[in-house]
Amino acid sequence: MSIKPSMRTPLSRVRGLGSAHAGTDHFWLQRVTALSNVPLVLVFIGVVIAAGGRDYEAARAIVSHPAIAICLLLLVVSVCVHMRLGLQIVIEDYVHGHGAKFAATIANTFFAFAVGAALGFAVLKISFGA
């Protein structure tokens, strides 16, 4: 491959980042988490079918099974990253005011982390049975 004359340094070319110092990470992470969401969401639907509507003890027994709890924890991470990135795009498309966009983006981050912390804590507490 012949390299055309360029003002860019070899390092900058390797990194593939422009003046924004950011590349395709957002897009890529959205795709990776979309992919991991598929099996994890399917497991979750199975868990809801099995445990939903059951009494307290039965539901806890299902959710606290190690294989299920681990899948649920992975789901929480995958979905929270994915939905935060996804909603950020929606905000950037529709919220134009500087302050409003700033506030909405931060609220989005807080929401995603709050959901993640609540679900992660709940699954662990159910699993460790306190």
Add this chain to the structure above:
Amino acid sequence: MADVKVPAQRHAFARPLSPHLQIYRWSWTMAMSIFHRVTGVALYLGTALVVWWLVALATGPSAYETARWAMTSLVGRLILFGYTWAVFHHMLGGLRHFVWDFGAAFERGPRMALAKATLAGSLALTVITWVVGYAVR
């Protein structure tokens, strides 16, 4: 995004504007694109329901009974039915994005077929899931 300097009298320029959504003739691909976004946002908000269910289960029997009562009520079931459809529709819509990411199915025929399959598939999977859900009770 970088800031664009907007001149004080921005209406002094007669720039072409992108028409609003209601101007376009509806098409399958446009509808499914919008559905993907709407279901994505619905799933986002609906995580509150998942939090309610699992945090209640972590809290204790009485909190869990309240959540169970709400979610198995008629209104609760309707909402969960809609949520099931949203997750399947968004999932199939996401898989459709993967197909495009590999550079396939941009032509008119496959594009339309995929768009219709997304809706038909999501409705079918939703019904199947609920039939299974009731069958194992």
